Amino acid sequence: MSRTEISSRDGLNRSRGVATEELRRHNLATVLEHIHLSGPTSRSELAASTGLNRSTIADLIGELGGLGLVEEGPGMAASGPGRPSPVVRTRPQGAAVLAIELSVDSIAVATVGLGGLVYDQFREPRPRGRFSPQETVQDVAKLAEPLLAALPASHVLAGVGAGVTGLTRRSDGFVHLAPNLGWRNVPLGAMLATELGLTGQVDVANEADLGALAEYRRGVGSGVGHLIYISGEAGIGAGIIQDGKPMLGSTGYAGEAGHTLINPGGHKCRCGAVGCWESEAGEAALARHAGIPVTFAGLGVLDTVLTRANAGDRRTLVAISEVGRWLGLGIGNLINVFNPELVVLGGFYHALFPFLEAAVIEGSRLRALDAPGKVARIASSDLGSDAPLIGAAELAFSGVIADPAGAAGHSVRIQPSVEGKSGG
Numbered sequence: 307m308s309r310t311e312i313s314s315r316d317g318l319n320r321s322r323g324v325a326t327e328e329l330r331r332h333n334l335a336t337v338l339e340h341i342h343l344s345g346p347t348s349r350s351e352l353a354a355s356t357g358l359n360r361s362t363i364a365d366l367i368g369e370l371g372g373l374g375l376v377e378e379g380p381g382m383a384a385s386g387p388g389r390p391s392p393v394v395r396t397r398p399q400g401a402a403v404l405a406i407e408l409s410v411d412s413i414a415v416a417t418v419g420l421g422g423l424v425y426d427q428f429r430e431p432r433p434r435g436r437f438s439p440q441e442t443v444q445d446v447a448k449l450a451e452p453l454l455a456a457l458p459a460s461h462v463l464a465g466v467g468a469g470v471t472g473l474t475r476r477s478d479g480f481v482h483l484a485p486n487l488g489w490r491n492v493p494l495g496a497m498l499a500t501e502l503g504l505t506g507q508v509d510v511a512n513e514a515d516l517g518a519l520a521e522y523r524r525g526v527g528s529g530v531g532h533l534i535y536i537s538g539e540a541g542i543g544a545g546i547i548q549d550g551k552p553m554l555g556s557t558g559y560a561g562e563a564g565h566t567l568i569n570p571g572g573h574k575c576r577c578g579a580v581g582c583w584e585s586e587a588g589e590a591a592l593a594r595h596a597g598i599p600v601t602f603a604g605l606g607v608l609d610t611v612l613t614r615a616n617a618g619d620r621r622t623l624v625a626i627s628e629v630g631r632w633l634g635l636g637i638g639n640l641i642n643v644f645n646p647e648l649v650v651l652g653g654f655y656h657a658l659f660p661f662l663e664a665a666v667i668e669g670s671r672l673r674a675l676d677a678p679g680k681v682a683r684i685a686s687s688d689l690g691s692d693a694p695l696i697g698a699a700e701l702a703f704s705g706v707i708a709d710p711a712g713a714a715g716h717s718v719r720i721q722p723s724v725e726g727k728s729g730g
C-alpha cells in the first residue's frame with residue numbers, strides 16, 4: 307500500500323468520523339427539541355415522530371439523560387389494559403434560561419426551565435422614552451436578581467435571551483436604532499452581560515422576530531412553516547418564519563415592515579419618512595382617529611380605546627376599523643411578497659382583535675392577489691403580550707438544543723455558593 311493510499315484512507319475515515327459525529331449531534335438535537343416542545347413523550351412516540359429506530363432512540367435518551375437534560379419516569383395510565391409505558395421528559399433545571407423583554411411601555415423578565423417550565427416572571431410598567439440604556443440594564447438586573455436567586459440550587463443557567471423593539475444585529479446584540487425607545491447605537495448585549503455578571507453572551511433579537519418564534523414554537527402557529535407575526539406596540543414590527551426558520555436578512559434587520567410606504571399622502575413617521583405603515587396603522591394613528599390626545603401615548607391609548615369600544619362608542623369603533631383597514635392593506639402587501647399560511651396579530655392588535663378583525667380581512671383582500679390571499683389565514687396571537695418574552699426564552703434555549711453534548715452543564719454565570727447565600 308502506498309503512502310498516498312494510506313493518507314487518503316485516513317482522510318476518508320476522518321471525514322466519516324466527522325459525518326457520524328454530526329449525524330449524532332443532529333439526532334440528539336432533534337430528540338431534545340421534540341421533548342422540549344411536545345412535553346412528556348414515550349419512546350415509541352419519539353421513534354414515530356423523528357423517524358429514528360427504537361435502539362437509536364434508546365441510545366440518544368441515554369446520552370441526554372447522562373447530560374442531565376432529560377429523565378424517564380412513569381407515564382399517564384393508558385386507557386387500554388397493561389401498564390402505562392414510561393415517558394421521557396425534560397429536566398427543567400438541567401438547562402434554565404433568563405428571558406428579558408424591553409418594550410416601549412414595560413420591561414419583563416422570566417426564568418424558564420428546559421421544556422418551557424416558567425419558574426417565575428415579572429413585568430414592570432414604565433413611562434415611555436424616559437430611560438437611558440444604562441438605567442434600563444440596571445433595572446433589568448434588579449428585576450432578574452431575585453428570580454435567578456430562586457432557581458433550584460442544582461440548576462444550570464444555559465443562556466440569556468433578550469428582545470428589544472429596534473433594529474438589532476444578532477451576532478453581538480448591538481441595537482442600531484430603537485426610535486420608540488429613543489436609543490441609537492447601543493451595545494445592549496454587552497451591557498446586559500456586564501450588568502448581570504455573565505461569563506457568556508446574551509442573545510438579543512428584535513421583539514417581533516421573537517414573537518414570531520414564540521407563536522411558531524408554542525402558540526397559534528405551532529408547526530406552521532410559513533408564518534408572519536405582526537407586533538403592534540408604539541410602532542409596527544414584523545417577524546417572519548419561512549419554511550420553519552426565522553427570516554432575518556443578512557444581519558438580522560429584516561422585518562422592518564412598519565417603515566414601508568403605504569400612503570404617500572400620509573402622516574409623518576418617527577423614522578423621519580412620511581406615510582409609513584406604522585404612521586397609518588400604528589398606535590399614533592389609532593389615537594388620532596379616536597380623538598385621544600397624543601399626551602396619552604403609552605398604555606393610556608389602548609386602555610382608553612378598549613374601554614370606549616366595549617361601551618359601544620361609535621367614533622372609537624370607526625377609528626379601530628380605519629386602523630384595521632390600513633393594517634389589512636399592509637398585510638396584503640406582505641401576503642403578496644411572502645405567501646404565508648398564517649399572519650398572527652400580536653401586541654395591541656391582539657387586544658383589539660375582536661373589533662378590528664373584519665376590517666383587517668377586508669383590507670388584506672383589497673391588496674392581496676387571489677391565490678396567495680386564499681391560503682393566508684389571519685389570526686390573533688395565542689400568547690398575547692407575553693409572546694416576545696416567551697420567544698426570548700426560546701432564543702436562549704437554542705444553543706443547548708442545537709448541540710446538547712457541547713452545551714449541557716455549561717452555565718453562563720458563576721453561581722453564588724450556597725454558603726454565601728445562607729450567610730447573606
Ligand SMILES: [Zn+2]
Pocket residue numbers: 564565566575576577578579582584
Ligand atoms: Zn417610518
